[in-house]
Amino acid sequence: MMIEWSDLRYVLETVRHGGLSGAARALGVNHATVARRIQAAEQACGAMLFDRLPGGYAPTEAGLEAARTAEAMESASAGLSLSIAARDQRLSGPLTLTAPQLIVERVLAPLLAEFCAAHPDIDLRLLASNETLNLSQRQADVAIRISDAPVDTLVGTRVAEQRAAIYVSHGYARQLAASPRPRLDWIRFSHWPGIPDDLGEAWPERRIALTVDDMVAAIGAVRAGIGATRMPCFLGDTDPALTRLPDVALFAYPGVWVLTHRDLQRVKRIETFMTFTSARLRQLRPLFAGDQRN
């Protein structure tokens, strides 16, 4: 008579992704399972929730209504999750952190090692995803973000300003220095503008040598001597295979934030983690700012 509650999640994700396979990926199950649960839901409420079109599932009126209800239930459930987590004032339990891949690799890893050693009862989980996960939905408890202005529903501090520079491999740098009229090969990000204008004066001759969509790949390309690219100083300066391109000023770059959900900021293990992490990252301010005295 009444739809099984968990089936509504399957309906919701299928509406969101427009088909079984998208929903299946989002839910981490097989698409056949999604199909079966939707069938069950339709049988339970005695109405079709989707039109089976070639190439996807299109929600009917009833399906949209169900998805709206499921959204309400989802936010209720997320609120519960937060509220229960907020009640847990032990210095133990799970703590999920999300941070960009490369910050973890270059900066965060030793810092997390220290934290784990100091608090062995805290079960730290790391989501080194580049996607900005939704803290409100409790996909993570704490986020380290590179951002100019993080969402205002989150609380936290900007622990460091950041600057970026142009980096090349040592070999490529020598090559440039040896050339009488050097031409700069640029490695471009597909979702960024082209070559920064500021380069004009020092390096009038330039061309786009490669377009990539991922920072790790770009670093590899630079290391291989394909050309130059712009990256935050903490990345370039911590990479022994790279060196800054001379005669170019530093660029502004979004700062480093440590953030959590408002409802979680008074939870002891989260407060502890944020205090620890923020302090350690503040110590690295020269690195993020591109201050090369170290």
Next chain:
Amino acid sequence: MMIEWSDLRYVLETVRHGGLSGAARALGVNHATVARRIQAAEQACGAMLFDRLPGGYAPTEAGLEAARTAEAMESASAGLSLSIAARDQRLSGPLTLTAPQLIVERVLAPLLAEFCAAHPDIDLRLLASNETLNLSQRQADVAIRISDAPVDTLVGTRVAEQRAAIYVSHGYARQLAASPRPRLDWIRFSHWPGIPDDLGEAWPERRIALTVDDMVAAIGAVRAGIGATRMPCFLGDTDPALTRLPDVALFAYPGVWVLTHRDLQRVKRIETFMTFTSARLRQLRPLFAGDQRN
């Protein structure tokens, strides 16, 4: 990380019933399953939801919070169920009716047979429960109720006034008539007042012979000649083994209502059913009113 939605139903029912076994009965599953799902929920949110006390499960703060959330989700889900059902304007599909046991037995059965024959595509389901099921939660679509003032969230009509009378078996009636100073043996309902005052004049001598908690049981007792009891006329007059106690006026009795949920009143198969049932029951007004011309 986030509690499985359907597990919240188990938490809710366990809070409502104060233990595993009550929740298991309400959910129609084994108590072991309830225990396992609650364990899963607790593991998922990393907090205890119940204190395991001897004799039952007592919700913790977090458990109460979860139950509140689950209640919100339940009402959302019930609303969805109504909203989807309201969209179904076919003259087919499921239709759940709840009515008191004895109305079904004496009055409704032939009427439902006729309806089923006329609308074979409507899948009629009958809950002959004495409990007043919650139509808002969509436990039933249509209710036939004996009531003075039904809940105002429901819509429908009072199809008949009702009166009650005192009934005895034929044998017991002869016995009374034969006695010079007859003493009336009364069969009393445990949740009702005692013997009606109005009996005083005609039958000054009386005593309580039996107390029962169920109308079917009471009818059996009257048939067996144990004594007299008051019951609605449609019950006594349709029972060939019973006869009215003479010299007593009829009693007022709550009327007969045919009711549905506001959101369902325009659904065609429900509208059809209510029109049909109300018309047929109106034809039986003399029976309900205790008019013995038939």
Next chain:
DNA sequence: CATCATCTGTGCGTTTTTGCACAATCATTG
């Protein structure tokens, strides 16, 4: 127009979940 990628439907073997039956514990009652 051929090819490739993507999506949905279906049968089968496996894993997970569930129900059942029994034991243990506690409150209630005669």
Next chain:
DNA sequence: CAATGATTGTGCAAAAACGCACAGATGATG
């Protein structure tokens, strides 16, 4: 204080749900 009824915890077998792999179909692409 013994006995009864109710409740929860646990091991095992049955049942249900799930993932996997393949087939068919559609749409995009060169």
